[in-house]
Amino acid sequence: MIETLHQSSWRAMGATVEAEFVIPAGSPLGDDLADAAQRLVEDLEARWSRFRPDSELCRLNRAGGTPVQVSQATLELIDAMAAGVVATGGAFDPTLLAPLVGLGYIAPWHPEMRTEMGAAEAVPRGGLRGTVIHRASSTVTLPANTSIDAGGIGKGRAADLAAELLLRLGATTAMVNLGGDLRIAGQPLPAGWPVNIAHPMHGKPIATLAIGSGGVATSGTTLRRWTATDGSGTGHAVHHLLDPATGRPIRGGRGAVIQATAVAGTAAWAEVFATQAVVRAGDCLDDLDRQGIGAMVVRDAGDVEHNKTWRAFTEGNRA
Amino acid sequence: MTTDARDVSTVQTPRHALVTKSLTAGLSTSMVLAIVAVMADSAQANPPATTEPAQVADTQPAPSLQGLGARLGPGEIIHLDIPALPEVAQPAGQPAAARPSASGSSTSTRKARSTTARKTAKRTTAPKKAPAPKPATSKQSG
Numbered sequence: 341m342i343e344t345l346h347q348s349s350w351r352a353m354g355a356t357v358e359a360e361f362v363i364p365a366g367s368p369l370g371d372d373l374a375d376a377a378q379r380l381v382e383d384l385e386a387r388w389s390r391f392r393p394d395s396e397l398c399r400l401n402r403a404g405g406t407p408v409q410v411s412q413a414t415l416e417l418i419d420a421m422a423a424g425v426v427a428t429g430g431a432f433d434p435t436l437l438a439p440l441v442g443l444g445y446i447a448p449w450h451p452e453m454r455t456e457m458g459a460a461e462a463v464p465r466g467g468l469r470g471t472v473i474h475r476a477s478s479t480v481t482l483p484a485n486t487s488i489d490a491g492g493i494g495k496g497r498a499a500d501l502a503a504e505l506l507l508r509l510g511a512t513t514a515m516v517n518l519g520g521d522l523r524i525a526g527q528p529l530p531a532g533w534p535v536n537i538a539h540p541m542h543g544k545p546i547a548t549l550a551i552g553s554g555g556v557a558t559s560g561t562t563l564r565r566w567t568a569t570d571g572s573g574t575g576h577a578v579h580h581l582l583d584p585a586t587g588r589p590i591r592g593g594r595g596a597v598i599q600a601t602a603v604a605g606t607a608a609w610a611e612v613f614a615t616q617a618v619v620r621a622g623d624c625l626d627d628l629d630r631q632g633i634g635a636m637v638v639r640d641a642g643d644v645e646h647n648k649t650w651r652a653f654t655e656g657n658r659a
Numbered sequence: 660m661t662t663d664a665r666d667v668s669t670v671q672t673p674r675h676a677l678v679t680k681s682l683t684a685g686l687s688t689s690m691v692l693a694i695v696a697v698m699a700d701s702a703q704a705n706p707p708a709t710t711e712p713a714q715v716a717d718t719q720p721a722p723s724l725q726g727l728g729a730r731l732g733p734g735e736i737i738h739l740d741i742p743a744l745p746e747v748a749q750p751a752g753q754p755a756a757a758r759p760s761a762s763g764s765s766t767s768t769r770k771a772r773s774t775t776a777r778k779t780a781k782r783t784t785a786p787k788k789a790p791a792p793k794p795a796t797s798k799q800s801g
Contacts, residue, residue, distance in 0.1 A: 343789035350777040355800060362789045371779065378777060495800050515792065520800035531791060532751020538798035548794060554748020556797045563799040601797055605746040611800075632747035652750045 342366075343512070348374035352381045353389075353495055354448050355519025359502060361511035362526075373509050377502040377516065384498045387414055388490040390437065391448055397490055401437070405484035409477070417490065417497050418473055418480050424493060424612035425467040430584055431616040431624075433467040437489040439587035443568050443578050453566035457576075467584060491580075492615065496521040496557055496607035521557040523607040528552035540599035540638050547601075547636060547644075549653040555607030559614040560599030560638075561590055581618055590618060596640045597622045603634035603653055 342365035349358045359377045363370055387396045396414045410418075424432040444455020470483040482488065490497075499516045503523040506514035513526040515533055524533045532550030539546045540562040549556065564580040578589045592598065600617030604610040613633050616624055622637040625647040629635075634650035646654075 342787055345789040345792055347780045347792075348777050358795065360792055360795075374777065374779060492800050515795055517795045517797075518800070520796065520798035522795050522797055528749060528751065529791065530752075530788075533792060534794035536794045536796045538796055540799065543798065545794075545796070550751035552749035552751050556748075558797045558799050560799040599799060603748045605748055610748075634748065649747075653748070655750075 344370065346370040346374065346511075348378070350378055352378070353385045353498065353518060355495065357381055357502075357519070358517040358522075359506065359514070360516075361506045361514040362529075363511050367510070369510055373506055373511060376509055377506055380502050380505055381498050381518070384413060384494070384501065387411060388417065388494045388498075390489055397488065400480060400482055401487035403482065405481065407472070407474070407477070407479040407481045409479050412478065413501070415473065415475065415478055415480065417494065418471070418488075420497055420608050420612075421488065421493060422468050422471065422473065424609075428612060428616040428619075430467045431619040432493075432612045433582075433584035434488045434491065434493065435467055435486055436582045436584065436587060437487040438485075439582055440489065440580065442587075443589075445566075445580060449564050449566070449580070454575075455566060455568045457568050457570045492521060492557065492559060492611040493608050495519055496523075496555065496609075496611035499523040499607040500525075500555065518607075521555070521607045521611055523555045524551045524553055526553070537601050537636065546638070547646075547654055549603065550655075551603070551653060554603055554605055555610040556601065556603050557607055557610035557614045558599060558601040559611065559618050561592065561596075561618065562598050581615070583619060592640055594640065595621065597637045598640050599638040601636045602628070603650065609633075 343362050344365045344367065345360060345362055347358070347360045349356055351357070357378070359374055361373060363373070386392060389395045390397055390401070392398060396408075396410045400408045400410065400414075421434040425434070442458040444457055446455070447453075468482075468486075468488075471486070472479075472481040474480070495518045499518040499521050500523045502516040502518075503514045503525040506516070507526045511526060513524075513529060513533075515522060515524045520538070522535065524535075529552075532552050535549040535551055535556050536545035537547040537549070537556075537558065538544070540560050559581065561579045561581050565577060566579075567575045568578045569575050581590050582588060583590045590596070597618050600614045600622070602610045602613035602617060604613055610633075613628055613635060617628070617635050617637050622639070622645060625635050625637070625645065629647040629649050632649060634647065634653050636644060636646035636650050638644050
């Protein structure tokens with residue numbers, strides 16, 4: 341059987357989406373599969389965007405302690421968030437939306453973004469503490485004054501679901517990359533699916549992985565940055581990755597981790613562990629090893645560290 | 660979510676036991692308290708099923724979202740209805756991981772709507788296998 345590599349790309353969730361998949365040559369299904377994947381991602385964006393007032397996530401955040409019926413996709417997203425909070429001991433925390441809004445991040449990010457800080461400094465809410473997920477009724481209840489942001493895990497989860505959809509519709513191997521969070525699923529390619537890791541400053545590859553199957557995600561403090569002006573008119577350079585302990589942007593400086601990449605079974609899990617590695621300043625690489633998670637961190641001076649599991653994905657593929 | 664021991668018994672596979680040990684070992688006191696708080700709220704909002712095992716079936720998670728049993732204190736069995744840790748990624752040249760499950764709502768969440776512009780390309784090479792893909796790039800996604 342002759343095979344075709346079908347490649348599609350489009351914009352969604354504030355990022356470029358790439359969907360590539362292997363199907364039999366001559367199959368008329370390529371465009372249909374790509375269309376299905378695109379519709380799925382767009383549907384998830386409509387449900388999970390914090391910038392769309394009618395999204396399920398916004399309804400949930402406005403509910404103020406009362407149950408909200410949500411779709412299965414959203415229920416599973418909240419499930420994944422809860423699992424991430426537990427697995428990282430709270431280093432991954434999807435409830436930091438209020439502090440993020442306090443920094444003025446109230447519209448989709450763009451490179452020239454400047455914001456006004458809120459008058460009141462919002463405090464962290466403690467990582468889904470007190471959240472009720474009721475599967476039988478498909479309802480979620482967030483505690484009053486708690487709001488969540490799908491953020492990176494939403495992109496990862498969407499990449500996972502899109503890749504799995506492509507397989508169910510007939511692709512033998514699929515890769516979906518949603519703005520840098522990517523999932524490779526199905527029959528592994530003989531040499532694996534090559535994945536470059538972009539340098540946090542100049543974007544050129546600093547490592548190349550060969551993935552049989554799984555998810556790769558990168559988190560960091562150097563890309564989504566902007567200037568937030570406080571009440572006195574003083575501008576502060578801030579970024580979107582907040583410390584759950586303080587609700588403030590993770591501090592830089594000597595030894596700080598400015599970027600982390602994780603390799604896990606899914607893109608959603610990879611996003612969780614990449615975030616953990618930045619928040620914990622890289623002090624979790626051994627723990628991740630014990631869980632079979634590959635991880636690499638880049639420190640402010642450009643030093644690169646990785647754990648043992650990471651090496652299994654880079655052998656023979658060094659950039 | 661329920662504290663019904665019957666549920667716990669359905670998830671006490673060796674894999675889950677391992678995950679449970681891993682998770683509880685890594686939890687800080689505050690996290691354990693958070694979990695207990697979640698469970699306490701859940702128990703109030705969703706009292707244990709009073710009917711038949713079908714109630715359990717109603718709450719049966721999708722294959723990729725298996726329940727997780729956790730024993731957090733003497734005699735205290737708590738069912739955390741959260742996803743178990745997934746299979747780890749597989750490097751190239753190793754046996755394939757399990758095919759992704761049919762979980763999720765991807766088909767049910769689809770709606771008819773026009774899509775945004777999309778670029779498409781197809782590359783085919785003889786005789787059998789698809790050409791090797793160009794590297795994908797993982798970068799800070801925000």
